[in-house]
Amino acid sequence: MNNFSSLKSTIVFRMIIPIMVFIILIECAFSYLVTLHNVNETYDRWLLNSARSLEQEVNVIDQKISVKLSGSALKIFKWDDVGSTYFNIQTESGNILVGDLPLMDKPGQANGQARLFSNILLNGEKLRMVSLNVSAGLPEAVFINVAETLDRRSERFIEMLITDLAPQLFLTLIIGALLYKGVDRVLKPLHKLTDYIAQRSPSDLSPIPDDDVFDEVVALTDTINYLFEKLSNSIASQQRFISNAAHQLRTPLAGLKLQAERAQREQNIETMRPALKQIQNSADNVSHLISQLLVLARSDQIEGRHSFHRLDLLDLTKNICMEWVPKALEKEISLSFESLEKDVFVQADPILLTELLANLLDNGISYGHQQGNILVKIVKQPTPCLILEDDGPGINESECQKVFERFYRIPGTSGKGCGLGLAIVKEIADLHLIDLKIGKSDMGGVQFALNFRQINFD
């Protein structure tokens, strides 16, 4: 779950703050390294100049190396208001000619370089030292070692670092503040959209205007508008369905009322009988209509409402056919089932699939000829396919699509149907993603073919 409740805090805490912290860290690291390099460079140059100033004091008198350093020159050389400066002039053979630094390990000579910078420890204190090799024109190599404490460098380093970092940090903070304000500005159209939707009436399903929003939000408003459109279509179709259902119920109920009034006018039971028979028929019609409406409501495409199982299509179809044989025999219709296949499994809701087959069989029997034939077969081609055909009057091509509409009956059709059977068949087939086809049967009547999707049960 999202830890941040608002988009603004998500942008601030997950984007702006991490980016700013990253930039500040990079700035600090970069400034630290650059300042350290600059300070060392500058002070090392000064240290080298100090060593060079001693170079001219080294002379050769009577084949011996001597250093003449006056007291005042020494004072100037050693003057340091912040830290301390040490030096010595030593020969290659290990004699210290002058100075307060202990004998150094001939660093310049060891590396064969004219000068060498190094960090040394003197009495537990860190020093930066330059070692200058001045062997030219002398009987032996002489090294001038000058070292200074790091106090001046540290002081300068901190000063320079602050001077460098302060404006950068200040600028970064200003950018952060501007970004924070920018987020408010960017989210403003979204807030406007939220207010607009909140103020709408729940019955208003007109599209949300999206002229004032970003492309990314347009995708959202498009989706909402698409949902609104679907919802208003579904509400309209439900209203149509309810008014159709009410209309269909009104006819048998009006008949019921009429026949009841007629029966009431009669004096004895014999003269009452035809009216009572009509009442029974009307009641049957109402009950049939209500049960069809309930099946239709049950097959409504509501996600997660149906339980699809792996079921044996052969078994299910055979059992249903057997249940319908007595009804077919009432009209002397031969209802047969055949299949050369074995183990035909499909993913389906058994109750709904039973309703689907029942409606097709009911139609085949109701509209088929006396002593007619109905054939139910299952084939694999390669997906499971259930075919139901008869030798009845068939359905004209022009009516083929109309018969799937709710409450549609082919004009002139007799019987107590209400025109919902094939609408139920279609709805259940769609729910199972079954490809439903209607056509002319070789037997002369109508053929329904139900192609199931291939399901991998492994």
Ligand SMILES: Nc1ncnc2c1ncn2[C@@H]1O[C@H](COP(=O)(O)OP(=O)(O)OP(=O)(O)O)[C@@H](O)[C@H]1O
């Ligand atoms: N096997 C068939 N042979 C000939 N006509 C058929 C066949 N099946 C359906 N029809 C025609 O299609 C129309 C629609 O059938 P549908 O099953 O939807 O409604 P119904 O049978 O009239 O009513 P209900 O099934 O709701 O009781 C029927 O009125 C009938 O005219």
Ligand SMILES: [Mg+2]
């Ligand atoms: Mg029917």
